[in-house]
Amino acid sequence: MTLPSEPERPAAPPGHTLRDSLALVLCSMALAALLHALHAPASMLLGSMLVAMGFALRAPGLRVPPPLFGVAQGLLGCLMARSLQPAVLQRVAHDWPLFLGFTLLVLGASAALGYTLARRHVLPGTTAVWGLAPGAASAMVVMADAYGADARLVALMQYLRVVMVTLLASLVSALWAGHAAAVAAPADWLAWSSPGHIAATLLLALGGMAVARALRISAGAMLVPLVTGIALQGLGWLTIELPAPLLGLAYAVLGWSVGLRFTRPILNHAWNALPHVLSAILSLIALGLLLACALVVLGGFDPLTAYLATSPGGADSVAVIAASAAVDAGFVMAMQLARFIMVFLFGPRLFQWIAQRTIPPAHR
Numbered sequence: 001m002t003l004p005s006e007p008e009r010p011a012a013p014p015g016h017t018l019r020d021s022l023a024l025v026l027c028s029m030a031l032a033a034l035l036h037a038l039h040a041p042a043s044m045l046l047g048s049m050l051v052a053m054g055f056a057l058r059a060p061g062l063r064v065p066p067p068l069f070g071v072a073q074g075l076l077g078c079l080m081a082r083s084l085q086p087a088v089l090q091r092v093a094h095d096w097p098l099f100l101g102f103t104l105l106v107l108g109a110s111a112a113l114g115y116t117l118a119r120r121h122v123l124p125g126t127t128a129v130w131g132l133a134p135g136a137a138s139a140m141v142v143m144a145d146a147y148g149a150d151a152r153l154v155a156l157m158q159y160l161r162v163v164m165v166t167l168l169a170s171l172v173s174a175l176w177a178g179h180a181a182a183v184a185a186p187a188d189w190l191a192w193s194s195p196g197h198i199a200a201t202l203l204l205a206l207g208g209m210a211v212a213r214a215l216r217i218s219a220g221a222m223l224v225p226l227v228t229g230i231a232l233q234g235l236g237w238l239t240i241e242l243p244a245p246l247l248g249l250a251y252a253v254l255g256w257s258v259g260l261r262f263t264r265p266i267l268n269h270a271w272n273a274l275p276h277v278l279s280a281i282l283s284l285i286a287l288g289l290l291l292a293c294a295l296v297v298l299g300g301f302d303p304l305t306a307y308l309a310t311s312p313g314g315a316d317s318v319a320v321i322a323a324s325a326a327v328d329a330g331f332v333m334a335m336q337l338a339r340f341i342m343v344f345l346f347g348p349r350l351f352q353w354i355a356q357r358t359i360p361p362a363h364r
Contacts, residue, residue, distance in 0.1 A: 069221075165285060
């Protein structure tokens with residue numbers, strides 16, 4: 001399927017651009033604060049993306065400067081590297097048959113569902129498989145954009161799934177644990193432990209962006225800091241620290257970058273595809289429930305631990321619930337991050353293979 005063609009957008013006058021940019025920032029902060037108060041996942045990124053979608057229709061000249069977008073990708077890579085602590089990686093290595101088997105099942109199911117959407121001409125090429133890829137949503141959007149998928153539709157699919165999975169995870173937690181699911185504690189926007197660690201983290205993000213640009217690595221602005229950060233962190237040479245304002249700015253930039261690319265034809269296309277996308281997401285969630293039952297029966301895990309471990313996406317939100325409930329939080333995060341590692345290592349080639357081998361050229 002070919003997406004609706006887009007007319008070239010005229011550049012906005014400088015005065016209008018400055019005024020619209022300030023309005024974009026203020027409106028994004030307001031909506032993000034509202035979403036956070038409602039305990040919505042990824043509130044800063046979602047709020048910024050939704051506001052930017054509205055501005056894209058009325059102020060089409062707005063753009064995120066490429067260097068700023070590159071730094072935001074680098075900080076996202078640092079965030080993922082910080083999550084992949086040596087203890088988590090050791091647990092995955094120790095029980096690798098279990099993690100590998102369950103991860104391959106979810107990855108295979110998401111690829112098959114994405115293939116089905118593409119074959120039915122619901123979404124074009126690899127957009128469908130990237131949109132259903134079971135990994136960290138922000139990272140999937142960045143990687144999808146770098147590998148030629150439509151980042152706008154991928155973002156809509158990823159964050160729709162994050163919201164659905166998080167709501168269901170909160171419900172399961174409340175029913176199983178007998179109390180309301182926990183929500184994220186308010187971030188201390190003025191707290192940091194070491195300016196040196198923050199400076200080193202920023203240097204890693206900037207250096208990764210420079211290396212990726214010099215070597216022309218796809219999604220390298222995120223992947224180079226991710227891989228380098230894991231290695232340096234494992235050797236004890238780096239402590240990654242991302243204070244809330246810095247991380248919030250990175251999420252906002254990522255949200256603006258995606259949202260400002262929307263047009264009316266793309267929104268209409270997404271609306272028409274919504275029933276099919278919801279069906280695919282629900283199928284993926286149902287598979288997660290079946291795998292959770294298998295963990296309970298075969299592995300002896302309690303139902304809540306099993307469900308949180310097999311939930312397809314929303315790792316950050318699942319981590320908040322797991323940290324405050326009587327579950328094996330280490331196993332939950334190891335399973336979630338194992339899926340991200342698999343998509344990171346094999347997703348691009350697998351999804352491109354699907355496009356080349358099974359989708360007609362006219363629909364790629």
